Amino acid sequence: MTLTVTILGATGSIGRSTTDLLAQHKERFRVGAVVGGRDAEALAKLARETGARFAALADEAAGPGLREALAGSGIACGAGEAAVLEAVGQEADIVVAAVSGAAGLKPTHAALRLGRTVALANKESLVCAGAAFMRDAARYNAKLLPVDSEHNALAQALGEGAVSDVAKMTITASGGPFRTWSTERIAAATPAEAAAHPTWSMGMKINIDSASLMNKGLELIEAHHLFAIEPDRLDVIVHPQSIVHGLVYWRDGAVTAGLAMPDMRVPIAHCLGLGERLTIERGRPLDLAAAGSLTFEAADEARFPCLRIARAALAQGGAAPTVMNAANEIAVAAFIRGEIPFYGISDLVERACTEFASRYARAPDDVEEALAIDAHVRAWSAEALPRMRAAG
Known part of the structure; x- marks a missing residue:
């Protein structure tokens, strides 16, 4: 029996590992759809190599490039949120959900609502809306397999x-790269040093999350x-x-x-x-x-306060993990741009968790509510960054 696999986040590290395995077992699997972020050339190449029937990019502006790159291949394609959801809607036995960050919530949940077997590599789905995801997995008879x-x-x-x-x-x-570093040395770390993971290569953002x-x-x-x-x-x-x-x-x-x-x-x-x-x-x-x-x-939660903050958010429950994740994504991006030091990440995340502790005490009822909280906290965090820099 041949199983059809859809890959969300196909051009990332998990996506590439998945396509490598599928290529080794062509008699068992075929690729239904592949989804990427904004790299039209990389996704088109992957779609051709895997024989995918549909390809979609999350970035709508990259659509023309994808269509051009797939011209003559017979592979249908699209770009933007609707196209990503169309890809998820393609017939599939297994959906590998490997879109990084909160951006993965909607497509992962859409696969779950279709009753698919979801190989879950997007941890933010459960961090931001875990109760809703697990409830709906049971409701739609979907399977969540941990990647x-x-x-x-x-x-x-x-x-x-x-x-x-x-x-x-x-x-x-x-x-991570700072396991043996002093607090003072960690405080002065550069983005390149934080991203130099000793074991895994998972992309800039995840590598920095590993460092913290x-x-x-x-x-x-x-x-x-x-x-x-x-x-x-x-x-x-x-x-x-x-x-x-x-x-x-x-x-x-x-x-x-x-x-x-x-x-x-x-x-x-x-x-x-x-x-x-x-x-x-x-x-x-x-x-x-x-x-x-x-x-x-x-x-060591003293040198790595993000772990302490995450434990507190888990213990608090409600929407605390949703708030924490949104602030962390903004903080990590600011660190990568050189706008805040490494410990500025934990500083911003802890401020956000304190700011919204009572406002979002209840867990999100659904993905839409989780994404609304995410958007609110991101906006607050972006506005808080200049005040943090001014305060030194």
Whole structure:
């Protein structure tokens, strides 16, 4: 049986890993639609290589370039929000949701509403509107499969076990490029230094979230919704080798863990296989003797306050994670532009969480409400940036 796959965020790192796997298993999969951001040339090349039937760009202005690049191919295409949703509406068995940031909410939710199996790599969907997403997944009989290596490892370690038998779930962090840096050195870090992740290459924004450990905070919130587990049973541990991705601590004292080489094709293959294991060509098998030793250390929330802020938002609940994510996206973009220092990211996010703590106490009822909160907080954050710079 051939399965049809739609890839949202096809030109990003997850999208490229997905297309590599699909190319290795052409007898099992075909590509229905591919969606990108604004790079018409890259998406057109990918659409031709995969034999996609439909291609869409989120940036409407890039539409003419996409049409020109696909001329004569027979591949239908479009640009803008309507075209992205049209791509999601194409027939598919699995939708790989890998659009980065809050921009991924609408297309990911549209796939869920169609009852698709969604391989979820857009953690912001659950951070910003987790309750609504999980409710609608059940309502529309959709499956959410975790692509993030940490959550995929937790899912495999959990197996058929009951969450009620779990004492704690722990996700690992590499520690990022600043794991051994002093607070003073981190404060003076440049965007290039923050983006130099020691293990993964995930794009500028995600790499910087990893440097601040905000990425781990987002992943704790995602785990809370995926596994219906309370915040106080979730934890983070730093593991520089990035071989152990997630651990499940059982109430009888046993621990099961998900281990693999740091290769995103491993969790993607687990999702695409739908219960069957796919062979990964050119994959590096895990050799523990060659690895030598695996080390672990506590996460330092003093040097990495974004993790502390994310834990607080998760504990507070309501729309606090939605607010936090919106402010973080504005702050990271400002840091990349050189407008604020590295710790300006956590400063702005914490100010936003305080500002909106009582205003958005209730969790968003749906994606539209989550995006309205997101827009409001982004506007406030953009206006707060000049005041932060003026204050030094």
